[in-house]
Amino acid sequence: MGKILEIKNVVVGNEEIKILRDISFEVEEREIISIVGESGCGKSITLRTIIKLLPQNLNILSGKIFFEGLEITKLKEKEMQNIRGKKIGMIFQEPSSFLNPLFTIGNQIEEGINEKVEKDKKKERVIKILEEMGLSYNVYYQYPHQLSGGMQQRAMIAMALINNPVLLLADEPTTALDVTTAFGIISLLKNLILIHNLSIIFVTHDISLAKYLSDRIFVMYAGIIVEKGPSIEVYNSPLHPYTQKLINCLPEKYNKGEKIKTIEGEVPSFKNLPLGCPFSPRCEIKNKICEKRIPPEIKIGNRIVRCFKYGNFMES
Amino acid sequence: METLWKVENLRKVYEIKSEFKREKIVALKDINLEIYKGEIFGLVGESGSGKTTFGKVIIKLIEPDEGRIIYKDTDITNLPERILRKYRRNFQIIFQDPYKSLNPRLPCGVTVMEGIIGSKKEKFEKAVEILNMVGIKKERFYNFPHQFSGGERQRIAIARALSTEPEFIVCDEPTSNLDVSIQGQILNLFIELKEKFNLTYLFITHNLKIIRFLADRVAIMYKGEIVEIGKTEKIFESPKHSYTEKLLKSEI
Amino acid sequence: MNIFVRLRKRNFISYISLYIIIFLYSLAILADFISPYPYNKQFRDTPLCPPTKINFFDKNGKFHLRPFVYEYKLVNPSLNKYEIDRNKICPIYFFVKGERRKILGLFPSRRYLFGVKEGKIFLFGTDMHGRDIFSRVLYGARISLSIGIIGVLISFFLGFLIGGISGYFGGKIDNVLMRLVEIFMMFPSFYLMLALRAVFPLNLSSFQVYLLIVIILSLIGWAGLARIIRGMVLSIKEEEYVLSAKALGIPTFRIIFRHIIPNTFSYSITAITLSIPGYILGESTLSLLGLGIQEPYPSWGNMLSVCIGNLRILSNAPWMLIPGFFIFLTIICFNFLGDGLRDVCDPKNW
Numbered sequence: 001m002g003k004i005l006e007i008k009n010v011v012v013g014n015e016e017i018k019i020l021r022d023i024s025f026e027v028e029e030r031e032i033i034s035i036v037g038e039s040g041c042g043k044s045i046t047l048r049t050i051i052k053l054l055p056q057n058l059n060i061l062s063g064k065i066f067f068e069g070l071e072i073t074k075l076k077e078k079e080m081q082n083i084r085g086k087k088i089g090m091i092f093q094e095p096s097s098f099l100n101p102l103f104t105i106g107n108q109i110e111e112g113i114n115e116k117v118e119k120d121k122k123k124e125r126v127i128k129i130l131e132e133m134g135l136s137y138n139v140y141y142q143y144p145h146q147l148s149g150g151m152q153q154r155a156m157i158a159m160a161l162i163n164n165p166v167l168l169l170a171d172e173p174t175t176a177l178d179v180t181t182a183f184g185i186i187s188l189l190k191n192l193i194l195i196h197n198l199s200i201i202f203v204t205h206d207i208s209l210a211k212y213l214s215d216r217i218f219v220m221y222a223g224i225i226v227e228k229g230p231s232i233e234v235y236n237s238p239l240h241p242y243t244q245k246l247i248n249c250l251p252e253k254y255n256k257g258e259k260i261k262t263i264e265g266e267v268p269s270f271k272n273l274p275l276g277c278p279f280s281p282r283c284e285i286k287n288k289i290c291e292k293r294i295p296p297e298i299k300i301g302n303r304i305v306r307c308f309k310y311g312n313f314m315e316s
Numbered sequence: 317m318e319t320l321w322k323v324e325n326l327r328k329v330y331e332i333k334s335e336f337k338r339e340k341i342v343a344l345k346d347i348n349l350e351i352y353k354g355e356i357f358g359l360v361g362e363s364g365s366g367k368t369t370f371g372k373v374i375i376k377l378i379e380p381d382e383g384r385i386i387y388k389d390t391d392i393t394n395l396p397e398r399i400l401r402k403y404r405r406n407f408q409i410i411f412q413d414p415y416k417s418l419n420p421r422l423p424c425g426v427t428v429m430e431g432i433i434g435s436k437k438e439k440f441e442k443a444v445e446i447l448n449m450v451g452i453k454k455e456r457f458y459n460f461p462h463q464f465s466g467g468e469r470q471r472i473a474i475a476r477a478l479s480t481e482p483e484f485i486v487c488d489e490p491t492s493n494l495d496v497s498i499q500g501q502i503l504n505l506f507i508e509l510k511e512k513f514n515l516t517y518l519f520i521t522h523n524l525k526i527i528r529f530l531a532d533r534v535a536i537m538y539k540g541e542i543v544e545i546g547k548t549e550k551i552f553e554s555p556k557h558s559y560t561e562k563l564l565k566s567e568i
Numbered sequence: 569m570n571i572f573v574r575l576r577k578r579n580f581i582s583y584i585s586l587y588i589i590i591f592l593y594s595l596a597i598l599a600d601f602i603s604p605y606p607y608n609k610q611f612r613d614t615p616l617c618p619p620t621k622i623n624f625f626d627k628n629g630k631f632h633l634r635p636f637v638y639e640y641k642l643v644n645p646s647l648n649k650y651e652i653d654r655n656k657i658c659p660i661y662f663f664v665k666g667e668r669r670k671i672l673g674l675f676p677s678r679r680y681l682f683g684v685k686e687g688k689i690f691l692f693g694t695d696m697h698g699r700d701i702f703s704r705v706l707y708g709a710r711i712s713l714s715i716g717i718i719g720v721l722i723s724f725f726l727g728f729l730i731g732g733i734s735g736y737f738g739g740k741i742d743n744v745l746m747r748l749v750e751i752f753m754m755f756p757s758f759y760l761m762l763a764l765r766a767v768f769p770l771n772l773s774s775f776q777v778y779l780l781i782v783i784i785l786s787l788i789g790w791a792g793l794a795r796i797i798r799g800m801v802l803s804i805k806e807e808e809y810v811l812s813a814k815a816l817g818i819p820t821f822r823i824i825f826r827h828i829i830p831n832t833f834s835y836s837i838t839a840i841t842l843s844i845p846g847y848i849l850g851e852s853t854l855s856l857l858g859l860g861i862q863e864p865y866p867s868w869g870n871m872l873s874v875c876i877g878n879l880r881i882l883s884n885a886p887w888m889l890i891p892g893f894f895i896f897l898t899i900i901c902f903n904f905l906g907d908g909l910r911d912v913c914d915p916k917n918w
Contacts, residue, residue, distance in 0.1 A: 038496065149363075178362035178522060179566045183568065186568065249496050249499070250500075250525070251499075251526050251528075251529035251530070252525040252529065256529060260501075262497055263500075377811050377814060377815060402817070404814075404816070409812065417808035418809055419809040419813075419826075419830075420916070421833075427809075430816055460916075476812060480817070
């Protein structure tokens with residue numbers, strides 16, 4: 001399997017704050033990656049960095065992003081436009097705000113087709129992909145408000161996949177949906193990677209969902225990926241203290257009447273991040289070194305963790 | 317077990333009027349149920365199933381169209397607002413979105429003080445005490461809602477609900493806008509307060525994991541109807557209705 | 569932190585505007601003291617006299633510590649040509665004695681803030697009757713600036729009351745009140761203004777006309793406001809914090825005044841400051857048409873109205889347009905202030 005996306009030591013921010021600090025990861029072909037973290041940890045910004053659609057006050061300060069071997073950090077806006085939508089698709093949490101209420105679904109998907117083909121061919125292609133998403137032929141002629149939330153999300157996915165991209169970025173696409181509808185979307189995404197030769201980066205705050213859906217999980221905390229590894233291993237035997245505590249917060253881990261073990265304190269704001277490991281103020285096993293330096297990536301088998309607990313740092 | 321609430325044939329129809337058409341949406345379809353004192357009663361359903369409407373109707377924030385609501389031994393369905401006001405202090409509500417449920421122009425301590433009866437000094441002292449109980453320090457008494465994080469705001473909303481010393485609280489998805497780690501803290505708080513004040517909860521949510529963890533009995537709502545009701549373990553082990561089955565299967 | 573400090577930190581332009589507005593209002597209040605002449609004093613021998621220059625150096629280049637003016641002499645009455653008599657120096661004094669009048673109608677005094685003992689001082693020139701425009705601008709400010717405040721208070725009272733009732737109680741009350749509002753809004757406001765003015769006799773005293781204009785303008789202004797307040801109340805009363813307050817058993821009027829009305833402030837404070845210029849302009853329009861404040865009493869509007877359609881004045885005596893500059897200054901300051909106040913009144917910006 002080849003690498004589709006490779007991110008090397010990316011730092012995103014501005015003079016005052018750093019939102020992403022030293023982010024590195026790869027995405028293989030036909031792989032589903034989940035980025036898990038609490039709100040404000042920088043997981044959505046990571047996605048937006050990949051397609052270079054950052055908010056105005058943020059920039060990529062250093063690091064490199066390779067997409068299919070091409071370094072996209074240096075590309076001009078115009079060249080990026082050829083990659084966005086064509087090679088990389090994206091879906092969002094609120095499909096209703098990304099669909100134009102004044103045009104039919106068919107119209108909007110057709111608009112995204114990049115190649116110059118006849119109108120009939122376009123329509124055929126749109127209907128084919130709609131059916132692939134489990135939507136009926138009629139949806140082509142319908143307006144967004146006539147669809148339910150789940151159907152809108154399916155239409156969004158169709159729109160993202162119309163140009164057969166190789167990478168799909170999904171920003172919490174199921175958070176706003178009902179349990180049963182969300183389950184449908186998740187199953188759909190799992191099937192899509194086989195049909196479309198697709199890789200997915202899935203951003204979510206729900207680690208159980210990440211475990212169910214993805215091959216690998218990246219856990220993010222305050223702009224740093226603290227743990228990377230195969231989903232089931234990360235979920236069942238987390239290495240980083242934050243991941244351990246996060247999984248311990250889930251109510252399904254407890255019986256009725258038990259007290260949930262929560263994480264004391266709050267997520268630090270980007271304006272005053274701790275000097276060392278961002279989790280150190282809430283960590284029970286912290287050492288002196290944790291407060292001074294950000295831990296490097298430590299490889300343990302096929303997993304990577306950023307914690308001084310591993311390796312020979314604790315003694316020094 | 318003492319019955320706290322008894323709801324009979326409750327019905328609520330919303331009428332949507334626009335220039336072109338009139339639509340009727342049945343939010344609640346002949347609901348019958350009882351809530352016992354001291355239990356956590358879970359209400360599960362997808363969005364638009366009428367579960368939030370039920371939570372508001374039972375404490376008369378919305379008027380029902382038909383049916384009876386009996387609180388202890390009093391039929392409160394048709395009580396005028398003037399008399400109902402005395403009862404209102406006994407049942408409170410906590411909403412899903414703590415960003416919307418606090419008045420942005422009132423300092424949080426003042427919001428909590430509103431529900432307390434007494435002299436100004438008594439009000440202040442009691443509000444400080446309640447806020448302290450939910451984990452908000454006295455120094456932040458005069459801070460405005462936007463100066464608090466989501467979890468802290470939900471704590472303030474809980475403090476406000478507690479300020480009238482109620483015996484019943486409707487919790488309308490109180491943790492679904494919160495992060496997982498905060499959700500755990502709030503759930504712990506709910507359990508702790510229940511034991512301390514002998515509270516009864518109507519816990520509305522679409523999160524089955526929370527229901528399994530929290531609720532003694534559960535009702536499954538689908539399109540305005542209660543399709544299944546019973547002990548939580550029993551429903552989770554052997555669902556009878558096809559919708560319940562589908563719901564349980566979707567749980568990841 | 570008080571409102572001034574917050575305003576300065578948040579929005580400096582509106583902070584300055586606030587001071588300009590305060591300055592303008594104090595000029596209006598102290599008009600009898602500051603203005604060197606009464607508003608109706610005519611100098612028949614100097615009509616359309618240009619603004620008097622204030623000098624420190626005389627024709628020999630000698631410096632005078634006390635500023636002085638020269639006397640202006642009308643040399644050609646048909647062309648309104650003035651010549652400066654450089655031989656006669658008229659020094660400016662503070663607290664000079666003049667005609668006896670009552671400051672603010674209360675304190676009799678003969679002292680004026682400044683003036684000349686010989687000759688005349690016209691800082692903004694004179695009009696065709698030889699009246700000092702500077703003095704008239706100050707007196708006119710009393711009308712023009714107070715009409716805005718009083719008019720806004722009346723129309724906001726009506727707007728909040730009717731919009732609030734309509735929005736909160738809804739149903740039939742809402743229906744009836746909103747139809748009433750629509751009737752008011754149906755008429756083009758300009759013609760409504762004319763019609764209302766036409767109903768009343770023309771020979772009213774200045775004070776009666778003043779009251780009449782305020783009432784007419786507020787009657788036109790409240791309807792649109794009531795509609796917007798109603799819309800806001802309608803949506804705010806469904807907010808969860810209002811429901812929570814209801815669940816706490818808080819009485820209705822307390823809910824309205826504590827939870828609903830304050831949350832309309834982000835809009836209404838801006839609307840209040842932004843609608844004051846409307847009243848000033850409304851008065852000017854009426855005066856322009858000769859239906860407003862009547863001569864000899866000045867308002868900024870009726871002072872401007874003289875210039876309309878009179879090209880000779882516009883080209884030969886542009887200082888007659890100075891009241892227009894004051895209208896412009898007031899309006900722009902109120903606009904900036906409105907912007908600033910909206911920011912400052914939102915607790916999120918504290």
